[in-house]
Amino acid sequence: xxxxxxxxxxxxxxxxxxxxxxxxxxxxxxxxxxxxxxxxxxxxxxxxxxxxxxxxxxxxxxxxxxxxxxxxxxxxxxxxxxxxxxxxxxxxxxxxxxxxxxxxxxxxxxxxxxxxxxxxxxxxxxxxxxxxxxxxxxxxxxxxxxxxxxxxxxxxxxxxxxxxxxxxxxxxxxxxxxxxxxxxxxxxxxxxxxxxxxxxxxxxxxxxxxxxxxxxxxxxxxxxxxxxxxxxxxxxxxxxxxxxxxxxxxxxxxxxxxxxxxxxxxxxxxxxxxxxxxxxxxxxxxxxxxxxxxxxxxxxxxxxxxxxxxxxxxxxxxxxxxxxxxxxxxxxxxxxxxxxxxxxxxxxxxxxxxxxxxxxxxxxxxxxxxxxxxxxxxxxxxxxxxxxxxxxxxxxxxxxxxxxxxxxxxxxxxxxxxxxxxxxxxxxxxxxxxxxxxxxxxxxxxxxxxxxxxxxxxxxxxxxxxxxxxxxxxxxxxxxxxxxxxxxxxxxxxxxxxxxxxxxxxxx
Amino acid sequence: xxxxxxxxxxxxxxxxxxxxxxxxxxxxxxxxxxxxxxxxxxxxxxxxxxxxxxxxxxxxxxxxxxxxxxxxxxxxxxxxxxxxxxxxxxxxxxxxxxxxxxxxxxxxxxxxxxxxxxxxxxxxxxxxxxxxxxxxxxxxxxxxxxxxxxxxxxxxxxxxxxxxxxxxxxxxxxxxxxxxxxxxxxxxxxxxxxxxxxxxxxxxxxxxxxxxxxxxxxxxxxxxxxxxxxxxxxxxxxxxxxxxxxxxxxxxxxxxxxxxxxxxxxxxxxxxxxxxxxxxxxxxxxxxxxxxxxxxxxxxxxxxxxxxxxxxxxxxxxxxxxxxxxxxxxxxxxxxx
Numbered sequence: 001x002x003x004x005x006x007x008x009x010x011x012x013x014x015x016x017x018x019x020x021x022x023x024x025x026x027x028x029x030x031x032x033x034x035x036x037x038x039x040x041x042x043x044x045x046x047x048x049x050x051x052x053x054x055x056x057x058x059x060x061x062x063x064x065x066x067x068x069x070x071x072x073x074x075x076x077x078x079x080x081x082x083x084x085x086x087x088x089x090x091x092x093x094x095x096x097x098x099x100x101x102x103x104x105x106x107x108x109x110x111x112x113x114x115x116x117x118x119x120x121x122x123x124x125x126x127x128x129x130x131x132x133x134x135x136x137x138x139x140x141x142x143x144x145x146x147x148x149x150x151x152x153x154x155x156x157x158x159x160x161x162x163x164x165x166x167x168x169x170x171x172x173x174x175x176x177x178x179x180x181x182x183x184x185x186x187x188x189x190x191x192x193x194x195x196x197x198x199x200x201x202x203x204x205x206x207x208x209x210x211x212x213x214x215x216x217x218x219x220x221x222x223x224x225x226x227x228x229x230x231x232x233x234x235x236x237x238x239x240x241x242x243x244x245x246x247x248x249x250x251x252x253x254x255x256x257x258x259x260x261x262x263x264x265x266x267x268x269x270x271x272x273x274x275x276x277x278x279x280x281x282x283x284x285x286x287x288x289x290x291x292x293x294x295x296x297x298x299x300x301x302x303x304x305x306x307x308x309x310x311x312x313x314x315x316x317x318x319x320x321x322x323x324x325x326x327x328x329x330x331x332x333x334x335x336x337x338x339x340x341x342x343x344x345x346x347x348x349x350x351x352x353x354x355x356x357x358x359x360x361x362x363x364x365x366x367x368x369x370x371x372x373x374x375x376x377x378x379x380x381x382x383x384x385x386x387x388x389x390x391x392x393x394x395x396x397x398x399x400x401x402x403x404x405x406x407x408x409x410x411x412x413x414x415x416x417x418x419x420x421x422x423x424x425x426x427x428x429x430x431x432x433x434x435x436x437x438x439x440x441x442x443x444x445x446x447x448x449x450x451x452x453x454x455x456x457x458x459x460x461x462x463x464x465x466x467x468x469x470x471x472x473x474x475x476x477x478x479x480x481x482x483x484x485x486x487x488x489x490x491x492x493x494x495x496x497x498x499x500x501x502x503x504x505x506x507x508x
Numbered sequence: 509x510x511x512x513x514x515x516x517x518x519x520x521x522x523x524x525x526x527x528x529x530x531x532x533x534x535x536x537x538x539x540x541x542x543x544x545x546x547x548x549x550x551x552x553x554x555x556x557x558x559x560x561x562x563x564x565x566x567x568x569x570x571x572x573x574x575x576x577x578x579x580x581x582x583x584x585x586x587x588x589x590x591x592x593x594x595x596x597x598x599x600x601x602x603x604x605x606x607x608x609x610x611x612x613x614x615x616x617x618x619x620x621x622x623x624x625x626x627x628x629x630x631x632x633x634x635x636x637x638x639x640x641x642x643x644x645x646x647x648x649x650x651x652x653x654x655x656x657x658x659x660x661x662x663x664x665x666x667x668x669x670x671x672x673x674x675x676x677x678x679x680x681x682x683x684x685x686x687x688x689x690x691x692x693x694x695x696x697x698x699x700x701x702x703x704x705x706x707x708x709x710x711x712x713x714x715x716x717x718x719x720x721x722x723x724x725x726x727x728x729x730x731x732x733x734x735x736x737x738x739x740x741x742x743x744x745x746x747x748x749x750x751x752x753x754x755x756x757x758x759x760x761x762x763x764x765x766x767x768x769x770x771x772x773x774x775x776x777x778x779x780x781x782x783x784x785x786x787x788x789x790x791x792x793x794x795x796x797x798x799x800x801x802x803x804x805x806x807x808x809x810x811x812x813x814x815x816x817x818x819x820x821x822x823x824x825x826x827x828x829x830x831x832x833x834x835x836x837x838x839x840x841x842x843x844x845x
Contacts, residue, residue: 309744332746340744347745349738360734361745369727 001064003028003191004080004160009048009058011041016395018044020215021058026160026191031182033206034195037437038407039393041215042195046162049193050082051075062160081158083149085165085406085435091138096120098137099152123154127184130177141296143174150181161185162193165406167201168434171294171463171500172493179205197437257285259457260306260318260426267305267312275301277481278314283426283457288448290472290489291461294500298481299461300341303430306459307331307338309346318426332361335425337417337451339432341461347413350402354394355383357401357412362421382420390415390443407435411444418447423454430461445471465496517828522821529820530813538806542798552798568703572775575712576601579767582719583760587635587649589723590756591736596638596653597764599660604631604765606664608772609779610673612690619694624769631765632758634660639757643750649757669779686780696774708770715763732756 002025011019018041026032036042047053049060054070061067062078089098099120105112121133129147137148146166153161163182167175182192182205196202202209210217260283269275275298283289291299305312308324308331318324324334331338340346348357359368359379367378383397390411394404401412414432417424429448433441448471452458462468468475469489477484477499485499517525535553542549560570580597587594607630612623638656641647675688696706723729734742735752743749772779813819 307744327748328744329746329748338744345738345740347741349734349741351737352734356730356734359730360742361747363730364727372726372728374725374727374730 001028002026002061003030003063004049004193005061006045006049007059007061009045009060010056011044011048011053012056014395018215019048019055022212022215022217023058024210024217026193028159028189028191029186031186031192031194031205031207033202033209034193034212035197035199035202035209036212037197038411038435038440039405040212040437042212043164043405045212046082046164046193046195049075049162050080076156076158079157079159080162081153081156081160082162083146083153083164083166085168087145087149089137089145089148092136094134094136095131095140095148095151096133098148099123099133099155101152103156120151120155124151127154127181127188129181142169143171143177143295146170146178147181154185158190160191160193162195164195165197165435166194167196167198169295169463172465173294173497173500175201197435197441199438258282259285260459261315262306263315265302265305265312265314265316267301267310269301275481276305276312279478279481279483281476281483283459285455285457286452288452288458288460288472290468290475291459291478292463292465292468292475292496292500293478293484295463297478297500299478300430302478303338303341303428303459303461306426306428307336307340335422337421337424337427339413339417339427339429341430343409343413348401348409351400353398354387354392354401354404354412355379355397358383358386358397358416358420360416362416365421386415386420389419390447391440407437407440410435411440414444414447418444418451424451424456427451427456427458428461429458431463432460433462433464433467441467465493514828517824519828522824525824525827526820527814529823531810533813534806534809537809538802541805542802547798552802556803564700564703568700568705571705571709572770575709575774576767576770578712578716579763579770582716583631583635583764583767586719586723586732586756586763587760589729589736590732590753591739592639592642592649592753592757592760594635594638594653594757594760594764595650596635596656596761597767599653599657600631600634600761600764601768601771602660602664603634603768604628604762605768605772606630606668606673606687606779607765608694608769609687609690609776612694612773613688615691615693617693619691620696620773623690623694623773624766627765627769627772628762629765631768632762635761635764636754636758639754642757643753664779670781673779674781675778686776686778689778690773694773695777696770704775706774708774711766711770715766719759719763 005025007023009019009022010017022041022045024032024034024045034042034045044053048055051060051067051070051072051074059066060069060075062075062080065078067078068074090101093101096117100111100116105115105119107115117133123129124131124133124147129151131144131147131151135144137145140148146169150161150163166178170178179201182194185192186207194202194206262282263280265276265279266274267276279298279302281289291302293299301310304310306316306325308326308328312325315322316325318331318334318336321334324331324336328338338347344350349360352360356363359382362368363374363379367375367382369375370378380397386392387394387397392404392411392415393408401409404412410433418427427448432448433444436444445467448458448460458471460468460471469491472489475487475489475491475496477487477496479500479502484502487496487499539549539553542552559566561567580601583597583600584594604627607626608623611626612619614622616622634656638647638649638652641652642649669686673687675685696708696711698704698706699710723733731742731747731752732755734745734747735749735756739749739753742752
C-alpha cells in the first residue's frame with residue numbers, strides 16, 4: 001500500500017496546463033526526490049497533493065484511501081504533511097505552541113499545556129531533532145525554524161511528508177543535518193517527498209528520483225547506478241547541453257582600481273546586538289569577492305549596510321564616495337545594484353505587475369520614462385526583452401509579480417538589477433541563485449560575469465560553496481561579525497567549513 | 509450571446525457589479541423595512557427617487573452632493589495608493605471649507621480661484637500632518653487622522669466660526685450665523701437655469717481624471733503605487749518612500765479640502781453655523797410620514813455590503829457562466845516570517 005499516490009493528475013490554469021497527467025507513488029519508508037526546473041510544475045503538484053488545489057482530472061490517495069479533491073483538512077487527517085519553503089510559524093509563540101497550534105490538546109476547555117509541551121518534546125527527542133521546545137520561534141535560526149515545521153507535521157501525525165525545497169535556506173552543515181533527519185524519518189516508516197534543485201544532495205538522500213518537466217513526470221528511477229548529475233540535469237532541461245558543467249566563463253583578472261573599500265565596519269542586527277565587529281576589505285574593479293559563513297554571522301547586515309538599508313560605523317566608500325550608503329537612493333545613484341536576501345520584502349511589490357517590477361528603480365529614466373511621464377511602449381519593450389533574456393516564466397508582462405513562482409521572482413529581480421539599467425559599478429548579490437534551476441542559475445552567473453567584464457566590483461553572499469568557488473576570485477569567511485579568514489576559490493569544503501566555525505585564525 | 513456575457517461579467521468588473529448588487533440589496537431591505545413598519549413603501553420610494561432624480565432641479569442637487577463625495581472619495585483613494593488609511597477627510601474638508609470661506613470674503617479678481625487654492629492648501633496641510641507623524645514618529649494614521657478630525661471640528665465649528673471669524677451678530681459674542689458671506693466673484697458659477705448645479709461637479713470629474721492620469725501615466729504616480737504596495741521594496745530600489753508618503757497624504761488632504769470649498773463656494777456662500785446633511789432625496793421621505801432614519805438605514809446597509817464584496821462573488825461567478833467553485837482555488841497561502 002502506498003503512503004501517497006497521485007494518479008493521472010491534470011491541472012490547468014486558464015490556457016496553461018501546469019500538470020499533464022502526472023502519476024507518482026511513494027511507499028512507506030521511502031524517500032522520493034522530485035526535481036525539475038523552475039515552473040516545471042513542482043509546486044502545483046504539492047498543492048494538489050495536500051488538497052489546496054482541486055485537480056481537473058486524476059486522483060490523490062493516501063494509505064489506500066482516496067482523498068476528496070480540494071480539501072486540505074482531509075489531506076492532513078490522512079497523514080499528509082507539507083513543509084513549505086516559506087515557513088508558516090507564529091514568531092512570538094514558543095516551539096511547542098507552534099507545534100500544536102490549530103489542534104491543541106484540550107482539558108476542561110482549556111489548552112492542556114503540560115500535555116502539549118510533553119508530546120512536542122517527545123517527538124523531537126525520538127527523531128533527534130536538536131530543538132528547545134520552550135524557545136520562542138522568532139529567536140531561532142532558519143534551520144531551527146525548519147525543524148519546528150517538521151516537528152509540527154510529525155506531531156500532527158504526518159506519515160507522508162512533503163518538503164518543498166528544504167535546503168534552499170540552509171548552510172552545507174545544516175543541509176547535512178537535515179539529510180540525517182530525512183533518513184531517520186524514512187527509517188521510522190514514513191514516506192518523504194523531497195523537492196530540490198540541488199542534484200548532488202538529491203543523489204545523496206533519495207531512494208528514487210522523479211524528474212518533472214513541463215507538467216510530465218519523465219522518469220522515476222533509482223539513482224543507485226550513481227547516474228552522474230549531468231545526465232539528470234539533461235533530463236530536467238530536455239537535452240540541453242551539459243548545463244551544470246563546473247567550467248566557468250573565462251575570467252578577466254581584476255583591474256587595479258579599488259571600487260568598494262570597507263574599513264573597520266561595524267553595525268547592529270535588528271535586535272540591536274552587534275552584527276559586524278570591525279570588518280575591513282576591498283573589492284576591485286572587475287573582481288568578484290565571495291562572502292561565506294553560517295547564516296547569522298553578519299552577512300545579511302554587511303549586504304544591507306552597503307546597500308544603504310542599515311546604518312553602519314567605520315568607513316565605507318564606493319569609488320571614493322564615503323557617503324554613498326546613507327540611503328538606498330544614494331547608493332543606487334552611485335551605481336550600486338542589489339539582489340537582496342529577502343526578495344519578497346525588499347525587491348518586489350507583489351501586487352504590481354511583472355513589467356512594473358522590472359522597471360522599479362530605473363523607472364524615472366529612459367527607456368522607462370520620458371520626462372515626468374511613463375514611456376509605456378518603451379517600458380513594455382524593455383520588459384519583454386528582460387523576460388526573454390532571463391527566461392522569466394510569466395503568462396504576460398502585466399501579470400502580478402506575486403503570482404510568479406519563487407524561482408521566477410528571483411529571475412525577475414536578477415534581470416532588473418543586472419540588465420535593467422545602466423551598467424552597475426558595484427553589485428551586492430545575496431544568494432543570487434537561491435531557488436533557481438541549473439539553467440537559470442547559469443544565466444544569472446553569466447549576467448554577473450558580463451558585469452564583471454564591464455569593470456563592476458561584485459560581492460556575492462551565498463551559502464552554496466560550489467557557487468562561490470565558481471564565481472569568485474577570493475572568498476571571505478565571516479564568523480561572529482568578523483572576517484575569520486580568506487580563501488582561494490580552490491579551497492576545500494573542509495578548509496572553508498573550519499573557518500566558518502571560527503576554528504582558524506585569520507590568514508593573510 | 510455568451511461572449512457579451514463573459515465580457516460584461518469579466519472578473520475585473522467584479523467590484524462594479526458588487527457595488528451595484530450591494531446598492532440593490534440595501535434598497536430592497538429598506539423597502540421591506542418600511543413596508544413592515546406599516547407605511548406606504550411604494551410612494552415613499554417614488555418620492556425618494558423623484559427627490560434625487562426627478563427633473564433638472566433634483567438631479568442638480570444630487571450632482572452637487574456627489575461632487576463633494578467624489579472629492580472626498582478621491583482623497584481616501586490617493587492616501588490608500590501610498591498605503592495609508594486616511595480617515596481624516598472630514599477634518600481636511602472642514603479646514604478647506606473654512607479657508608475658502610475666509611479667502612472668499614476678499615474682493616479681488618479671480619477670487620474663486622484663490623479660494624479654491626486656499627482650500628486645497630489648508631486641506632493639504634491638515635493631511636500632511638498625519639503623513640509626517642507617520643514617517644517621523646511611526647504614529648498610525650488611522651489614530652492620528654481620527655483625532656485630527658475632532659480637533660478640526662472643535663477648533664473650526666466650536667470656536668473659530670462662532671467666535672473670532674463669525675459674522676457680527678446681534679451684539680452677542682457667540683454667533684450661530686456662521687462667517688460673513690463670500691463675495692459674488694468667489695461663488696462657483698451655476699450651469700443651468702432652474703438648478704443650483706454649479707461648476708463644482710465638472711471640477712470634481714476633472715479632479716478624478718487628473719488623479720487617474722497622475723497615478724497611471726506619470727512615474728511619480730508609479731512611485732506612489734510602489735510605496736503603497738511594497739514600502740520596503742520601493743525604498744530599497746531608491747524611491748524616497750517617506751517623502752512619497754507625505755506627498756500622497758498632502759494631495760489626499762488637498763482633494764478633501766477642495767470638497768469643502770465646493771460646499772462653501774457653491775451652495776452655502778459662507779461657513780455656516782450648522783452644516784446640513786449630504787442627502788438628496790431623504791427630506792422628501794418625511795412628506796409621506798416615513799422617518800428619515802430609513803434613508804440612513806439604506807446608506808448603512810449599502811456601505812456594509814460594498815465593504816463585503818465576497819458576499820456577491822458566487823453570484824457574479826454564476827452570471828459569468830462558470831460554476832462558483834472555479835473561484836475556490838486559492839493561491840498557496842504564504843506567511844512572511
